[in-house]
Amino acid sequence: MTEQRKKWFALYTKPRWEKKIDGALLKKGIASWCPLQKVERQWSDRKKVIEEPLFKSYVFVQIDDAERTKVLMTDGVLNFVYYLGKPAVIRDEEVATIKKYLAEKDASISVLSEQGFMDEMKIKVNYGVFMGNEGTVIRGGKKKVFVKLQSLGQVMVVEFPAEYLSVV
Numbered sequence: 001m002t003e004q005r006k007k008w009f010a011l012y013t014k015p016r017w018e019k020k021i022d023g024a025l026l027k028k029g030i031a032s033w034c035p036l037q038k039v040e041r042q043w044s045d046r047k048k049v050i051e052e053p054l055f056k057s058y059v060f061v062q063i064d065d066a067e068r069t070k071v072l073m074t075d076g077v078l079n080f081v082y083y084l085g086k087p088a089v090i091r092d093e094e095v096a097t098i099k100k101y102l103a104e105k106d107a108s109i110s111v112l113s114e115q116g117f118m119d120e121m122k123i124k125v126n127y128g129v130f131m132g133n134e135g136t137v138i139r140g141g142k143k144k145v146f147v148k149l150q151s152l153g154q155v156m157v158v159e160f161p162a163e164y165l166s167v168v
Contacts, residue, residue: 007063007090008092009061009081009089011060018057024074025059030070034060035060035098059077122134123137123168128160145161147165
């Protein structure tokens with residue numbers, strides 16, 4: 001019997017739960033990775049450099065099929081990221097490239113949702129009641145985005161936190 005090779009998968013997480021989930025998975029003995037980058041934040045009285053997740057609401061795990069249920073039973077994990085009806089496999093080279101880049105001094109990657117969503121942009125909802133639906137931004141922003149969702153021949157305008165959305 002051949003040993004099944006572990007593959008990288010991406011998980012959807014509750015917003016702002018990335019670090020907690022990464023720690024919980026590591027405690028369970030599951031290879032987990034939450035890519036972090038150093039970002040300078042301004043408070044009213046000071047500036048501080050903090051580590052925040054590179055990808056909002058995502059954590060990566062390296063598992064085999066037998067560990068999938070164990071991962072999904074972790075508090076804060078919503079689901080695997082799916083592609084063509086199956087959990088999307090992330091290539092080892094892609095993970096290695098991101099790790100290598102983040103190891104560089106002053107590495108900084110901008111993820112679109114941090115920049116804000118612009119009007120008429122096509123998006124997908126990744127969390128909540130409307131998870132999996134696609135729509136069009138009618139009023140963009142950094143924190144809240146108004147999206148037109150067409151469902152059952154009706155048009156609904158729904159307000160979403162920006163971290164719930166990704167570009168299609």
